[in-house]
Amino acid sequence: MASANKNIRNFCIIAHIDHGKSTIADRIMELTGQVARRDMEEQLLDSMDIERERGITIKLAPVRMYYSAKDGQEYEFNLIDTPGHVDFTYEVSRSLAACEGAVLVVDATQGVEAQTLANVYLALENNLEIVPVINKIDLRSARIEETKAEIEDVIGLDASEAPCVSAKEGTNMQDVLEAIVKFVPPPEGDTAAPLKALIFDSYYDNYKGVILFVRMKDGTVRPGDRIKTFLSDKIYEVTETGAFSPRLQPKEALLAGEVGYIAASIKSIEDVEVGDTVTGADRPAAEPLPGYKKVQPVVFCGIYPLDGSKFNDLKEAILKLKLNDASLTFEPDNSVALGFGFRCGFLGLLHMEIVQERIEREFNLDIITTAPSVSYLVHKTDGSEFFVDNPSHLPPAAEIEYMEEPIVKAEIYSPPDYLGSVMELCRDKRGVFKDMTYLDTRRVKLEYRLPLNEIVYDFFDELKSRTKGYASFDYEIAGYERSKLVKLDILLNGDACDALSTIVHEERAYARGRTLCENLKDAIPRQLFEIPVQAAVGGKIIARETVKAVRKDVLAKCYGGDITRKKKLLEKQKEGKKRMRQIGTVEVPSEVFMEILKTNKDK
Amino acid sequence: MPGIYLHIPFCKHKCTYCDFTSFPDKLAFAEAYMACLYKEMQLRAEELRDVVFDTVYIGGGTPSVIDPAYIYGAMKQIVKHFKLSKDPEVTIEMNPGTVNEKKIATYKRAGVNRFSVGLQTAIDAQLEEIGRIHNVRDYLYCTTLLKGENFSADVMLGLRGQTKEDLRKTIEVAAGSGATHISMYALTPEDGTPIYTQYLNGELPDGDEVRELYDYGYALLKEKGYRRYEVSNFCKPGYESRHNLNYWRRGEYIGFGVSASSFFYGRRFTNTFGLDEYMKCVLSGFLPVVENEAVEGEDAKFEFVMLALRTSEGLSAAKYRQAFGSDWREDFREAYRRTERYFETEGDRTFIKDEYLYVQNKILIEYAN
Numbered sequence: 001m002a003s004a005n006k007n008i009r010n011f012c013i014i015a016h017i018d019h020g021k022s023t024i025a026d027r028i029m030e031l032t033g034q035v036a037r038r039d040m041e042e043q044l045l046d047s048m049d050i051e052r053e054r055g056i057t058i059k060l061a062p063v064r065m066y067y068s069a070k071d072g073q074e075y076e077f078n079l080i081d082t083p084g085h086v087d088f089t090y091e092v093s094r095s096l097a098a099c100e101g102a103v104l105v106v107d108a109t110q111g112v113e114a115q116t117l118a119n120v121y122l123a124l125e126n127n128l129e130i131v132p133v134i135n136k137i138d139l140r141s142a143r144i145e146e147t148k149a150e151i152e153d154v155i156g157l158d159a160s161e162a163p164c165v166s167a168k169e170g171t172n173m174q175d176v177l178e179a180i181v182k183f184v185p186p187p188e189g190d191t192a193a194p195l196k197a198l199i200f201d202s203y204y205d206n207y208k209g210v211i212l213f214v215r216m217k218d219g220t221v222r223p224g225d226r227i228k229t230f231l232s233d234k235i236y237e238v239t240e241t242g243a244f245s246p247r248l249q250p251k252e253a254l255l256a257g258e259v260g261y262i263a264a265s266i267k268s269i270e271d272v273e274v275g276d277t278v279t280g281a282d283r284p285a286a287e288p289l290p291g292y293k294k295v296q297p298v299v300f301c302g303i304y305p306l307d308g309s310k311f312n313d314l315k316e317a318i319l320k321l322k323l324n325d326a327s328l329t330f331e332p333d334n335s336v337a338l339g340f341g342f343r344c345g346f347l348g349l350l351h352m353e354i355v356q357e358r359i360e361r362e363f364n365l366d367i368i369t370t371a372p373s374v375s376y377l378v379h380k381t382d383g384s385e386f387f388v389d390n391p392s393h394l395p396p397a398a399e400i401e402y403m404e405e406p407i408v409k410a411e412i413y414s415p416p417d418y419l420g421s422v423m424e425l426c427r428d429k430r431g432v433f434k435d436m437t438y439l440d441t442r443r444v445k446l447e448y449r450l451p452l453n454e455i456v457y458d459f460f461d462e463l464k465s466r467t468k469g470y471a472s473f474d475y476e477i478a479g480y481e482r483s484k485l486v487k488l489d490i491l492l493n494g495d496a497c498d499a500l501s502t503i504v505h506e507e508r509a510y511a512r513g514r515t516l517c518e519n520l521k522d523a524i525p526r527q528l529f530e531i532p533v534q535a536a537v538g539g540k541i542i543a544r545e546t547v548k549a550v551r552k553d554v555l556a557k558c559y560g561g562d563i564t565r566k567k568k569l570l571e572k573q574k575e576g577k578k579r580m581r582q583i584g585t586v587e588v589p590s591e592v593f594m595e596i597l598k599t600n601k602d603k
Numbered sequence: 604m605p606g607i608y609l610h611i612p613f614c615k616h617k618c619t620y621c622d623f624t625s626f627p628d629k630l631a632f633a634e635a636y637m638a639c640l641y642k643e644m645q646l647r648a649e650e651l652r653d654v655v656f657d658t659v660y661i662g663g664g665t666p667s668v669i670d671p672a673y674i675y676g677a678m679k680q681i682v683k684h685f686k687l688s689k690d691p692e693v694t695i696e697m698n699p700g701t702v703n704e705k706k707i708a709t710y711k712r713a714g715v716n717r718f719s720v721g722l723q724t725a726i727d728a729q730l731e732e733i734g735r736i737h738n739v740r741d742y743l744y745c746t747t748l749l750k751g752e753n754f755s756a757d758v759m760l761g762l763r764g765q766t767k768e769d770l771r772k773t774i775e776v777a778a779g780s781g782a783t784h785i786s787m788y789a790l791t792p793e794d795g796t797p798i799y800t801q802y803l804n805g806e807l808p809d810g811d812e813v814r815e816l817y818d819y820g821y822a823l824l825k826e827k828g829y830r831r832y833e834v835s836n837f838c839k840p841g842y843e844s845r846h847n848l849n850y851w852r853r854g855e856y857i858g859f860g861v862s863a864s865s866f867f868y869g870r871r872f873t874n875t876f877g878l879d880e881y882m883k884c885v886l887s888g889f890l891p892v893v894e895n896e897a898v899e900g901e902d903a904k905f906e907f908v909m910l911a912l913r914t915s916e917g918l919s920a921a922k923y924r925q926a927f928g929s930d931w932r933e934d935f936r937e938a939y940r941r942t943e944r945y946f947e948t949e950g951d952r953t954f955i956k957d958e959y960l961y962v963q964n965k966i967l968i969e970y971a972n
Contacts, residue, residue, distance in 0.1 A: 528965050552810035553964040556789040556835050561864040564871050574971040
């Protein structure tokens, strides 16, 4: 057996948002000479614009580095960055499967936070060795000893040898590298065995085709080799192998234990699935690697091109995003009001927002999105059952025996001062109280069972505003429960608008209906006739507002000098009209479809 | 039949709503300016030699602020350079605060036979607030001088704090003074004018309130024998402004003076808005045109529809066919289908129903390109 290089360390960094993960990564790269400081764009790993602007990491961006340790030996480091937000747990688990260790960054001024815990547990589940690092010791409010104690108490890790650093100022960063060498185990694997490589990410390159990001588990791969994956029968010839510097850097071969990329002129985006295993076409491995648990989307919304003729562009954009965002799901959809588009599934609200933003920015498309929805289990009177996430696909009320909705187990961490306010919010959102634990004098952990459809609406914003931003929140799907749900329809001048329908709890229908009508009344421009805006449940009107008919829209004077100006004015208004959607007799600006997302409180 | 427009860009004081080209501080340039105006006519004389003009309109600014001899001179130039019809309509705009018996006598001698008097409102406090230099008494004096003449009075809607009662009083003053024609305009707050600030701060009546005033004024004018023949224009039978009707029939017109616009040979063109530039240009023997565009095809058809639908006579299918050789309902089939219910027809004429005339932009937009 030709064992893998013992001087490789594959690791990721996990941290709560703002605890300094990207800065730590930057410093590690600097210290290993990977990137000269002056050449560095700040926070190199966050290569998407959105990531840098929001200060969050969404995509994994691997990088290989070399480090000469104090023991006199040179080590190969493969760092796989991870996203911090709860929505991207899936991405995190992908990175974790490619590593043997994880550097856990904890902010000395904040201590251990909810998301930190979630990701640490994920890492432990993946049998990763965890190296705690205490960051931001330069700040006056740093509580180093307390933080260490917290790591030991809350997580159960030995923090006595944890490096205490300031990534911002570069203090003690060498200790982190030494800790990685010392605590992260080298990879196992046999370079002579049949090829087995885990695909943990991919993207499409216009010249090279699909680029596979792989963690080599067994065997060797080099240009000219014939490869295949377990989920597809297609055979490809490897054209390039290499490592990440973090840009692609070709290398002769990839060996068991390494992290790198494979290009094999793979033309079709659909042929590759992240989580699949690459093996040799001529000497295949007997079975694939475990891969990851396939995640189910929990939040859904419709995405439509603002300009109906751009449907194909939108399709192309979503396909390309899907390639390196395996958790995104989609299917074609058709709305009476919005035309052709897609029904997309996301891991959470932030994920949804990011995808929408990427479509708009990276593909330069204007889109309309519908209100977020969740997937309901419908039991029909004829005994059949099925999932529905699009309100307009719900069968008539008479055919529904009952419905079930997804419930989450939510953990909310809040300073005790805001307890009352947080509990009130949870009650408003149909939450069921489960438990409350005082973690210390400053933090309380509340456990609730909450319907997911209440969370996708405005829960997070409300929680933040009620606690001045102090509370944090984490949730996991806890199954389905029977619930009294109804479809809330919106009628404009008597015509139902499918894109504005929502599924709500019976008790909330009245309040939601009223809020929606009020919002819509303000958002729909006055037209030549009066427009009743009605909310209805099962054909019964439960709320009504009226958009009054316009009474003055005329150019008072139109003489010789005014004619050209007036003509241009009308042409401009016509241009604006093109961006409107026709719903029955009513013209509706596309922004109206976002009104439904507005978070002003139900009355 | 084609018309001539003369622009006199001077006034005593700029009104708070005014965004016309007018220079209250440059009255001293009047003589030089008028010389340029005459010269500009001369530059156009040759090309318009065979055109017969039916109307002349002297607008501003305040044409009555300058020495009436210049008006007399301008009319002499017109007669010298252009052909006028047998019975031309010649209108001059007047501010009641700037007239006297002698001025009016001179205008009449020059051939002016129609006067447009800016009353605006019969509430003195409102006149003062909008920066008018006259009061109601000045208006009454002015109209006494115009007794027996064909004159029009301007009335404004949408002034700050204006009530129906204020409007009633204004219309009564206008009608009582013997006006044959009344223009009732909604104030349009244009960016850059002092009144725009009031508008931004919500101090002016909103669209719904203006419509209330308009409907009230419309009913009152009707009662007093004034018929509406265009969105903002009302008159006793037979006293329509021929000059303005020509605009709405998409007839040709030539404008002289700073900022004046023209429509001739299928082209719309406009003179420079700068006084200095205008004078320099004309004195060097060049036409002071700064914008000039051909209006053709769909664009021309849309203009025709847009202008015709402002009037009560409406859009004549025969005249449209005469102009473009096609059926307007065919040319605008989809737009017509969408707006048909807002129209009434009489013979070959189609016009906007009374209740939709004041929201016509929403209808016209369907016809825009």
